[in-house]
Amino acid sequence: MTTLRLRPEDPADEAPVARVLAAAFARPDVAAPPEVGLVEELRHSAAWIPELAMVAEYGGEVVGFALLTRVRVRTDGGGWPALVLGPVAVAPHRQRVGHGAAVVQAALDAATELDERLVVVLGDPAYYRRFGFGPADRLGLTSPWSGLGEPWQALVLPPSTGEEPPPPAGEVVFPPPWSRV
Known part of the structure; x- marks a missing residue:
């Protein structure tokens, strides 16, 4: 019986992840979807956290990917660390069987294990609601994409040690690779 294996990406996964991204985001008007270049640029940036680049492997094949960077x-008092979820991709031949949800949850x-507290995403509210995401504007978070309304979402992760203050409101500042998407 073949099972889904979820794990952090390793260097040998770079080409398979690029193939999954290219297939999942394929459009007839572009040779290579921008998500492929985004992940490659993020890998070589200060935003990259190796433990948070997750792959879904099925039958020895990388079939899914979820990235947190x-x-x-930006607040009046300086800055506060957060994460952005994306891109998330599943190979077309393995979509709609739960691999995407599994790799996102992983x-x-x-x-959460790394004591991160806040994740933002731009995506389908009906899909991301299952993970606990809600409108980012309710937390006072803005970004270049906040004008899109409901797709601009946030999730406050549970604290690992007792009571912690909620994340501050402010503008979410993305690393430079995101400006090209």
């Missing part, structure tokens, strides 16, 4: 919430669980 560092962003900052990434969120890994972030």
Whole structure:
């Protein structure tokens, strides 16, 4: 019986992850979807956190990918660390069987284990609601994408040690690779 294996990406996964991204985001008007270049640029940036680049492997093949990278919430008092979820991709021949949800949950669980507190995402509210995401504007978070309304979402992860203050409101600042998407 073949089972789904969820784990952090390793260097040998770079080409398979690029193939999954290219297939999942394929469009007839572009040779290579921008998500492929985004992940490659993020890998070589200060935003990259190796433990938070998760792959889903099925039958020895990388079939899914979910990435959390560092962003900052700019506040009056300085900055606060947060994460952005994306891109998330599943190979077309393995979509709609739960691999995407599994790899996203694995990434969120890994972030919780690392004591991260805040994750933002731009995506389908009906899909991301299952993980606990809600409108980012309710937390006072803005970004270049906040004008898109409901797709701009946030999730406060549970603290690992007792009571911690909620994340601050402010502008979410993305690393430079995101400006090209």
